[in-house]
Amino acid sequence: MKKLGFIVNPVAGIGGKVGLKGSDGEAVLKKALDLGATFESGQKALITMKALRNVADQLDIYTWPGEMGENICTAAGLSATVIGNIDSGHTTPEDTIRAARSLRDLNLDIILFAGGDGTARNIMDAVGTAVTVLGIPTGCKIHSGVYALNPRNAGMLIAQYVRGKVRETREAEVMDIDEELFRQDIVQARLYGYLRIPNETKMVQNLKSGRGYSESTSVELLSNYIADTMEKDVLYIVGTGSTTAAVMKKLELPYTLLGVDLVCNRKVIASDCTEHEILEYLDQYDRAKIIVTVIGGQGYIFGRGNQQLSAEVIRRTGRENIMVAASKNKMLSLFGQKLYVDTGCEDVNRLLCGYMRVLVGYGESMVVPVTD
Amino acid sequence: MAKVKVRNNFQQARWNEPVIYELSTPGLRGIIPPLVEDAIEAGISEDACALPDGLKRKSSLDLPEVAQKQVLEHFLHLSQETMGANLANDMSEGTCTMKYNPRLCETLVANPGFADIHPDQDVDTVQGILKVYYDFEHVVKEVSGLDKFSLQPGGGNHAVYTAASVIRAYHESRGEAEQRDEIITTIFSHPCDSACPATAGYKVITIWPDEHGMPDYEAIKAAANEHTAAIFMTNPEDIGIYNIHADKIVETIHAVGGLCFYDQANANAFLGIARAKEAGFDMCHFNVHKTFGTPHGGEGPACGAFGVRESLAKFLPVPTVEFDGNHYYLDYDKPESIGRVREYIGQSAVVLKAYAWSMMMGAEGLKECAEISVLNNNYMLNLMEKIPGVAHAFQGNGIIRQEQIRYSFQPLREKYDIGSDDMNCRMGDYGIPWFWSSHHPWVIPEPMTIEPCESYTKENIEEYCKVVETVAKEAAETPELLKNAPYNTAMHRRIKEEELDDPEKWALTWRAYKRKHSL
Numbered sequence: 001m002k003k004l005g006f007i008v009n010p011v012a013g014i015g016g017k018v019g020l021k022g023s024d025g026e027a028v029l030k031k032a033l034d035l036g037a038t039f040e041s042g043q044k045a046l047i048t049m050k051a052l053r054n055v056a057d058q059l060d061i062y063t064w065p066g067e068m069g070e071n072i073c074t075a076a077g078l079s080a081t082v083i084g085n086i087d088s089g090h091t092t093p094e095d096t097i098r099a100a101r102s103l104r105d106l107n108l109d110i111i112l113f114a115g116g117d118g119t120a121r122n123i124m125d126a127v128g129t130a131v132t133v134l135g136i137p138t139g140c141k142i143h144s145g146v147y148a149l150n151p152r153n154a155g156m157l158i159a160q161y162v163r164g165k166v167r168e169t170r171e172a173e174v175m176d177i178d179e180e181l182f183r184q185d186i187v188q189a190r191l192y193g194y195l196r197i198p199n200e201t202k203m204v205q206n207l208k209s210g211r212g213y214s215e216s217t218s219v220e221l222l223s224n225y226i227a228d229t230m231e232k233d234v235l236y237i238v239g240t241g242s243t244t245a246a247v248m249k250k251l252e253l254p255y256t257l258l259g260v261d262l263v264c265n266r267k268v269i270a271s272d273c274t275e276h277e278i279l280e281y282l283d284q285y286d287r288a289k290i291i292v293t294v295i296g297g298q299g300y301i302f303g304r305g306n307q308q309l310s311a312e313v314i315r316r317t318g319r320e321n322i323m324v325a326a327s328k329n330k331m332l333s334l335f336g337q338k339l340y341v342d343t344g345c346e347d348v349n350r351l352l353c354g355y356m357r358v359l360v361g362y363g364e365s366m367v368v369p370v371t372d
Numbered sequence: 373m374a375k376v377k378v379r380n381n382f383q384q385a386r387w388n389e390p391v392i393y394e395l396s397t398p399g400l401r402g403i404i405p406p407l408v409e410d411a412i413e414a415g416i417s418e419d420a421c422a423l424p425d426g427l428k429r430k431s432s433l434d435l436p437e438v439a440q441k442q443v444l445e446h447f448l449h450l451s452q453e454t455m456g457a458n459l460a461n462d463m464s465e466g467t468c469t470m471k472y473n474p475r476l477c478e479t480l481v482a483n484p485g486f487a488d489i490h491p492d493q494d495v496d497t498v499q500g501i502l503k504v505y506y507d508f509e510h511v512v513k514e515v516s517g518l519d520k521f522s523l524q525p526g527g528g529n530h531a532v533y534t535a536a537s538v539i540r541a542y543h544e545s546r547g548e549a550e551q552r553d554e555i556i557t558t559i560f561s562h563p564c565d566s567a568c569p570a571t572a573g574y575k576v577i578t579i580w581p582d583e584h585g586m587p588d589y590e591a592i593k594a595a596a597n598e599h600t601a602a603i604f605m606t607n608p609e610d611i612g613i614y615n616i617h618a619d620k621i622v623e624t625i626h627a628v629g630g631l632c633f634y635d636q637a638n639a640n641a642f643l644g645i646a647r648a649k650e651a652g653f654d655m656c657h658f659n660v661h662k663t664f665g666t667p668h669g670g671e672g673p674a675c676g677a678f679g680v681r682e683s684l685a686k687f688l689p690v691p692t693v694e695f696d697g698n699h700y701y702l703d704y705d706k707p708e709s710i711g712r713v714r715e716y717i718g719q720s721a722v723v724l725k726a727y728a729w730s731m732m733m734g735a736e737g738l739k740e741c742a743e744i745s746v747l748n749n750n751y752m753l754n755l756m757e758k759i760p761g762v763a764h765a766f767q768g769n770g771i772i773r774q775e776q777i778r779y780s781f782q783p784l785r786e787k788y789d790i791g792s793d794d795m796n797c798r799m800g801d802y803g804i805p806w807f808w809s810s811h812h813p814w815v816i817p818e819p820m821t822i823e824p825c826e827s828y829t830k831e832n833i834e835e836y837c838k839v840v841e842t843v844a845k846e847a848a849e850t851p852e853l854l855k856n857a858p859y860n861t862a863m864h865r866r867i868k869e870e871e872l873d874d875p876e877k878w879a880l881t882w883r884a885y886k887r888k889h890s891l
Contacts, residue, residue, distance in 0.1 A: 051789075054852070156789045328813070335580070335815055355594035363575035364566070366559075367591040 002110070002162045003060045005103035005131075006049070006080065007123075009096050009115035010067040012041040012139040026092075041138040042072050044151045045114035048136045049076035051155020055162045062106055064099045067091065093122045100126030110134060110198070112158060114151075117176040120144045121192050124174045129196040132169050134158065143298065145172035146195045161198050168199040170215045170329070171242050173295060175305060191240055191258055191295055191305030199329070218327040219243055221361040223250040226291065226325065235285035236263040237278060237317065240306045243293035243325055260308045275310040288317045294326040294358070299334045301370070302352065303342030311345030319351055325359040331366050338369045346372075376838040377831065382803035384861045385452035392446055393882050396436040402443060434883075453862035455805035457668070461832050463752075464807035466776045466821030467562070467610050469640050469662035474732065477666070477725040486724060491716035495701055501720050502700035505693040508727040512677045515738065516636070516656050517649025520685035522678050522692065524718040527669070528637055529564040531657035531676025532604065534689065535633045536572035537710045538655065538680065539602045541687040542631060545708065552601035552630070558587040560609035563811045565635050574601060585613045585766030592621055600630035607634065608641050608774040610811065610821065611765040612749065622652035631655065631684075639663040640825050641746060641774035644739025648679075655680045665729035666722050675722040689713045744826040745775040748833060752824050753777055755837040761787070761844040765816045776823035778816050781844075790847040790854050791818045797865050798846065798857035802839040806863070 011029055014037045049072055052059065061080035063069030066088045073080040084102055086095055096119055103111050104127045111131055113123050116139010123133055135147035136154045148154035160166045171194040199215055222243075227250045230236065238244050238261045248255035248263075255261055259272035262281055270277060282288055290313070295305045301324055302309055314322070324339075341352045349372035357365040438446075456462070462470040481487065489498050509521045525531040536555070543549040555569035558579045566576045577595045582588040587605065596603075603625045608614040615621070622632045634648045634656035640663055648656040658677045661668045668674070680688060690709045691702035702717070733741065753773055756762050761784040764777050784790040792809045800806060810819035824833050846853050858865065879885035 153786075159789070332813055332815060336583075355591050357577065357595070360578075364570065364578070365575070366578045366580065367588075367595045368580060369588070369591070 001058055001060055003062065003106065003108040004052075004158065004162075005100075005106065005108045005111035006045075006061055006063040006069045006073065007096060007099045007103065007111065007113040008042055008045045008067065008069050008072060009093075009113070009119040009122075009138070010039050010041050010091055012115035012119055013044075014039060014041075015140055039067070041114050042067055044138040045072050045136050046075055047151040048112070048114070048148075048155040048158070049073060049078055051152055052158060052162075053077060055159045058162050062103055062108065064095075064102075068095065068099060093118065096122040097126045103127075104131050110158070110161060112136065112154065114138045117141045117144050117174070120146050120174045120195065121176055124193050124195050127195075129171055129194055132196050132198060134197055141177060143175040143177065144195075146174060146197050157198060166198045168215070169196050170199040171195070172197045173241070173305070175295070193258065194242060215327050215329050218329065218361055219246045221364075222325045222327075222359045223247045225359065225362045226323065227251050230266065231287075231289075232265060233285075233287070234264065235269070235281060235288040237288060237290045237309065237313070238263055239290065239292035239309055241293045241295060243327065244291055247291060247325070258305075260306065273308060275308050275313060278308060278313050279316070282313065282316050287321070289321040289323060290314070290317050291323045291325060294324065294330055294334070294339060298340065299337055300340045300342065301356075303340070303344065311343040311348035314343060314348050314352070315345075322352075322356070323359060324356055328360045331358055331360055331368070334368075338371045341370060341372050376834045378835060378838050378842065379803040382801060382860055384455070384803075385449070386862045387449040387453060389446065389449045389453065391882055391885075392436045392438065392443075395438050395442055395446065398437060400437045400439060402438055402440040455800070455803075455861075455863075457805075460803055460805045461828070461836055462805050463822055463824040463828050463832065463836060464805045466778070466808045466823040467637065467811075468668065468808065469638075469659075469775075469823055469825050470668070470827075471640075471662075471665055471825045472827035473665055473667045473725075474729060476732075477728050480728055481721045481724055486721075491720075496699075499700050501724065502693050502702075503695075504724050504727045505717065505720070506695050506700055508723055508730065509677075509693065511727070511730045512658055512679060514735075515639075515643060515647070516658070516679050517647035518653075518656060518679040519682040520680055520688060520692070522688045522713075523675055523723050524689045524712070524714045525657075525676040525678050526714050526719060527661075527674035528562075528635075528657065528659040528676045529568060530713065531659075531678040532562075532564045532633070532635060533568040533572060534676075534678045534710070534713050535602075535604070535655050535657065536569045536574065537713075538684060538687045539631050539633070540572065541708065541710050542684060543601055545687075548629070552599055554595075554597075554599045555601050556592060556595050556603040556625070556630075558605050558609065559815060560585075560587075560611050560613075561604065561606040562610060562635055562637050565604035565606060565633075569602075569604060581766075584769045584771060585611060586615050586617060586771075587621070589617045589620060589624075593624055596624050596628045596630065598628060600625060600628050602631040602633055604633045604635060606637055608638050608776075610638070610776070611778040611816065612773040612776045613766065613769075613771055614641065614774050618651045626652070633657075637662060638775060640823075641742060641776075643742040644735065645742050649681075654684060660722060660726040664726035665733075666725040669722075673719040673722055675719045675726065691717065693717065741826045742775070745824075746773075748824040748826065748828060749773055749775050749777060751830070752822065752833045752837060755834065756840065759837070759841045759844055761847060762840065765819075775825065776821060778810060779820040779822065780816050781818040781820065784844060784847050785818045788847050788851045790851050792820055794847070794851075794854040794857070795820065795840075795843055797863075798843045798854045799839055800858040800861040800863060802842070804836065804839050 014032045015028055056078055061078055063073055063080045063082055064084045065082050065086050068086055070082045084099055100123050111133045114136040120135055136151050137147040148157055174192045174195055176192055223246045226247045240258050245255045245257050251266055253268050256272040261271050262269040262273060292301050294301055341349050343349055353370055353372055355367050356370050358368050359365045457470045505523060512521050525534050540549055543552045553575055554577055555574040556577045557565040570576050579587045579591045607618050625632050631654045634653040636656050637659050639658055656679050660666050660677055661674045686706055686708045687710055689712055690704045690706050694701055694703045763780045763783055781792055781795055796806055808821045810821055876888055879888055
């Protein structure tokens with residue numbers, strides 16, 4: 001018997017069809033409804049829950065009232081224990097956070113939530129990486145790697161999780177863009193943190209295939225390799241993300257998960273640096289290397305979640321001194337795609353385009369096309 | 373298509389056979405060997421029999437005590453619970469080339485004239501098997517165009533590891549071993565093409581395919597540099613696509629000073645049609661248990677014939693088998709050799725079978741073998757393409773497939789949550805052996821790799837496709853039927869995969885099982 005938590009952000013995605021590119025904030029929600037938008041998040045989540053009927057006898061479901069889960073469970077013919085209380089018709093991100101916290105405290109096996117990038121951030125704020133979760137993509141923006149490919153696949157994945165076919169978990173990026181800027185057609189994605197999801201790469205956003213590969217082994221091997229081959233007196237600019245954090249852990253150094261740290265001779269020179277600070281340090285060293293990972297399901301190496309590594313930083317470090325490292329799983333999930341750069345500078349973008357090696361193990365790499 | 377015969381009422385024997393130790397009765401004897409004759413015993417001094425204390429067994433030998441008939445029954449039961457190549461329609465094992473292994477060859481190796489010889493005998497007394505080695509080497513030289521072969525490696529992977537060793541010896545001889553520490557391979561080459569160089573200490577660079585499914589040539593150009601020791605590539609790759617840029621790739625690697633190794637595990641596609649030499653390769657190998665009709669060893673005896681150009685012959689393992697015009701001999705005089713890679717001269721029984729198979733086929737027969745394999749495969753593709761729910765890798769790229777294809781049940785996964793494992797379990801209920809999905813990790817989702825080589829008839833192919841069609845239809849109509857399959861095979865479905873991850877539960881030997889379960 002598995003214990004499943006279920007949370008729906010009922011307003012997720014409401015702005016999309018009326019051209020608002022997001023649903024965050026009460027004013028936007030009102031505008032969306034004025035423009036004729038309807039609540040579709042619950043309907044999409046229903047597709048997921050219907051796919052769980054076959055394993056219903058192996059599931060204890062816990063959810064929140066009304067449109068936050070109860071109604072969908074009822075419509076899917078699934079019995080569920082309902083906890084918490086809401087002001088129906090007026091749910092807010094705070095409700096998502098409250099719901100996630102209450103479910104976290106029940107020691108569940110997994111929490112299934114329906115929403116978009118904003119919802120993923122709420123869930124992350126509430127539970128961090130303490131609980132395994134999975135997102136049903138119902139929001140306008142899905143940049144985070146924590147979502148199933150579609151609502152139906154979310155149901156299939158949970159069914160496999162319940163049957164014990166999927167056991168390993170991994171951390172996946174929670175990304176979001178600034179919605180205010182996005183409505184002005186300015187895309188600026190940020191890495192906000194991580195959630196823990198089932199390591200079933202076939203059904204998660206942008207993760208199309210592959211199985212049987214241990215995420216942690218791959219990261220361990222590449223971290224060992226980077227640590228073993230670090231050169232003396234070279235300034236290492238260590239980018240954001242959990243893969244580069246693993247390198248820092250291997251070196252037994254403190255690190256900033258969502259920031260850029262500088263290392264030389266196995267010592268931290270500076271932590272959580274701005275672009276300006278990195279440029280100042282670059283002046284002091286003859287040689288420097290940048291270590292970055294592939295961010296998010298979209299495959300960005302520069303320009304998403306690591307804007308501190310600016311065009312100028314890249315230009316001064318030199319293309320040949322960039323080390324890209326990512327787990328084999330992540331690379332296989334991007335199979336058939338290119339890696340992306342968006343440094344804001346066409347010249348530097350062009351400099352980075354072409355083929356790059358991505359370190360995936362101990363001295364083992366894949367050659368992948370990069371584009372802007 | 374004529375009426376296709378499908379084994380709808382297949383039912384495999386299921387014996388619930390105990391481990392032979394569980395059949396043991398203390399004191400029971402199947403064979404009682406004669407005692408040593410007095411004259412012999414008297415002739416051996418006590419000192420000659422004396423073992424050092426450390427080598428002496430402190431308890432009696434733990435062997436099962438069973439009668440001869442019980443042993444026969446036991447192994448017949450086990451054999452009935454397998455679905456081996458000689459029993460069923462085994463085109464299932466794509467990339468393995470499960471062709472017919474002539475029974476005649478088994479008779480040859482059982483002949484006392486061969487079976488009773490010992491590798492320590494003086495070469496003058498084993499001229500026959502040395503001639504077989506020498507002549508079979510000529511066969512593989514002719515088929516590949518390369519100049520010198522070693523038949524010592526004990527299988528395909530071993531031959532590939534031997535290639536990595538020869539490459540290091542070559543670069544050492546030029547003072548470049550330290551500089552050249554990278555080996556390039558491609559993602560659809562056999563995984564041993566990355567595993568063997570990595571085990572030999574090389575950094576491995578993997579190339580992804582382009583949009584047509586061929587290794588991305590531009591990526592290879594970008595990866596090749598002064599650190600490149602070699603490229604290891606299979607062609608056609610395991611998805612059945614022949615790389616038409618092979619000669620260009622070879623030129624690129626040679627231009628930076630690297631060597632080129634051709635993994636010919638999939639040689640059934642081009643026997644007598646294309647050769648490693650003309651494509652410019654420096655080295656190649658054959659899995660004789662695939663291409664040359666000898667049985668697959670099941671981790672046991674096999675032979676990976678490893679060949680090189682003349683310039684690399686001095687690095688080959690010793691001894692090589694040579695002929696001085698009237699006498700065959702073993703040549704150890706190769707100071708730059710990488711040394712021995714296997715005891716004696718390798719698996720002579722396998723070489724004898726491969727030689728016999730080649731001589732029975734003849735040169736024209738080898739070419740026909742490739743032609744029929746490719747024809748069979750494309751006939752099968754034609755049938756499979758009509759089955760709803762079955763796709764294949766890089767479908768619609770306009771490239772004619774070679775001798776095997778990596779199919780995909782991803783459409784069934786997306787629609788009905790049915791994948792490769794479910795299809796596999798249910799196809800077993802129709803008497804089809806467990807098919808080969810893909811090497812891991814799966815790059816093509818929900819894969820199935822099928823290789824209907826020259827041994828299979830049109831009827832075999834049609835039966836196979838009919839079973840796929842039947843089960844794919846069941847997937848659409850009654851997916852739960854597949855989720856709970858198989859029903860009629862000796863094999864069970866693995867319900868709790870996590871048990872495989874628990875080192876406290878699984879055991880590879882009876883002794884380990886007893887220890888872990890406190891028996």
